Amino acid sequence: MLTKMEKNKKNYLSARGGSASGGKIFLVLVLCLVARLIPFRAPNVEPILAATMPLGKLFGAFAGFSFAVLSILLYDIVTGTLGIQTFFTAGAYGMLGLWSASYFAQNKADAWSFVRFAIVGTLFFDAVTGLIIGPIFFHQSFFQTLVGQIPFTMLHLVSNIIFAFVLSPAIYNFLIKKKEKEKLTHINILNHKII
Helix, strand or coil: CCCHHHHHCCCCCCCCCHHHHHHHHHHHHHHHHHHHCCCCCCCCCCCHHHHHHHHHHHHCHHHHHHHHHHHHHHHHHHHCCCCHHHHHHHHHHHHHHHHHHHHHHCCCCCHHHHHHHHHHHHHHHHHHHHHHHHHHHCCCCHHHHHHHHHHHHHHHHHHHHHHHHHHHHHHHHHHHHHHHHHHHHCEECCCCEEC
């Protein structure tokens, strides 16, 4: 019999698919990194938020937070751009990872829910990173930062809406595929019901 502590203990990667889910999460992380390493890519046209949302939905706040933060840290380490902006960027994406678990616990994992979250999440992210880093660390005026941020945020918003509509449902379905197969294999022989 399991103790109360063992019942409440949550294994974030095996809770919904075992080590195969861990491998799938790692694959999504690597693909996000590769997408961000594409040369001459427009700034902030990246699938991090599109991948963070389904992860937050399926595996909870810790997984959403960890994935988002690791995505930023790995890219900045690989490209040699690790700096103070890394921590603002990773922190803002991490907060979106935490929020995604809460939001999607109450909303369906469909394309329109992903799009709604992406709109608000992108505006939050760009406000936190763009409007804080410029004035504080690069001594820009707030007005100069705001005017410069508008086209950047528009591009970021359009790309995140497209990614949320197309990639987020695809990533969600990719991550739950094994889970559905496992449900069919767990049959109680005495009751002939799926457990």
